[in-house]
Amino acid sequence: MRLSVSIDWIMTTKENLRRFGPGISISAVVAVAASFLSEHYRAPVMLFALLLGMAVNFLSDEGTCKPGIEFTAREVLRVGVALLGIRISFAQISALGWEPIILVMVSVLITILVSILAARVLGFKAIFGMLTGGATAICGASAALALSAALPSDPRKEQATLFTVIGISALSTIAMIAYPMIVQTMQLDxxxxGMFLGGTIHDVAQVVGAGYSMSTKTGDTATVIKLMRVAMLLPVILCTALFTRSRGAGEGGKRPPLFPWFGIGFLVFAAINSIGWIAAPIQNAGNEMSRWCLVIAISALGMKTHLKDILTVGFRPVALMVGETVFLACLVLFSLRHL
Incomplete structure (x- = not known):
């Protein structure tokens, strides 16, 4: 009996490797190339992964790579999102006191609600506003990918996700350069x-770069505030799942799960890390694995997209994302000055 089960498992594994291996491998190769270019040119790795992926999008049309690319864009993405929980420690969050926690919670909630409203005014679905607003308010490209994974299947979901990742990466890079100048102009301590930089810049890497370019204390504060925003990813994913379930089944007739498995994984990893059961080397390895999973997944998403589809989005989505970014910066500045 055991021998039969072992043989079946081996055969299934071989079949999966044969089916998914080529697509996963080419996605990983693109991710490695994107990481090399990112380190060499000091630009967002997600942006390079998207562009390189789109350059070889013919691989996802037909042939042996297609199933693996589909698998990578879906399942490897979810693994990367679950592993984001390793970054979170509740002790880090509580160390700053209740005021920064309230600031982060309120700014995330208001930004997402305003984004949904603005999306409807501009003629988009509320889901697009939730996607761009969540990416702006929480953690940039990682949040966009996580929220996309929680949304039901839709023919335009991948195009919206890719546009959001491209826009948020560009805006985050601009913010990393411009926001320290705003800090100096406003004469913030x-x-x-640190609270402003960590509460407004989209991606973690850009927050770290902007914060420590000013001072160690600013960098430390900005990093912790940013991790608090990352922690908001979990309740936002849950709300997104509840929202999409209330709107009925997606493509294929299936409702999205009430609480996605990668959301549960995120919570479990955050809880274990908060208890202190994850040693520093393992935590570093988990962070690196999460980063690679997300870069590989975005490479696969790039392969599934044609550049002409991105170029047809028009001016309104750009205006929406720029408006969300400016709104968040003004909201956090107002809170720091008057609350």
């Missing part, structure tokens, strides 16, 4: 500067 190191803690306030």
């Amino acid at each position: 190191p803690v306030q500067a």
Whole structure:
């Protein structure tokens, strides 16, 4: 009996490797190339992964790579999102006190609600506003990918996700350069500067770069505030799942799950890390694995997209994302000055 089960498992594994291996491998190759270019040119790795993926999008049309690319864009993405929980420690969050927690929660909630409203005014579905607003309010490209994974299947979902990742990466890079100048103009102290940078810049890498370019204290504060925003990913994923379930089944007739498995994984990893059961080397390895999973997944998403589809989105989505970014910066500045 055991021998039969082992043989079946081996045969299934071989079949999966044969089916998915080529697509996963080419996605990983593109991700490695994107990482090399990112380190060499000091630009967002997600942006390079998207562009390189789109350059070889013919691989996803037909042939042996297609199933693996589909698998990578869906399942490897979800693994990367689950592993994001390793970054979170509740002790780090509580160390700053209740005021920054309230600031982060309120700014994330208001930004997403305003984004949904603005999307409807501009003629988009509320889901697109939730996607771009979540990416702006929480953690940039990672949040866009996580929220996309929680949304039901839709022919335009991947195009919206890719546009969001491209836009959020560009805006985050601009913010990394411009926001320290705003901090100096506003004459914020190191803690306030860290709260502003960590509460407004989209991606973690850009927050770290902008914060520590000013001072160690500003960098430390900005990093913790940013991790608090990352922690908001979990309740936002849950709300997204509840929202999409209430609107009925997606493509294929299936409702999205009430609580996605990668959301549960995110919570479990965050809880274990908060208890202190994850040693520093393992935590670093988990962070690196999460980063690679997300870069490989975005490479696969790039392969599934044609550049002409991105170029047809028009001016309104750009205006929406720029408006969300400016709104979040003004909201956090107002809170720091008057609350």
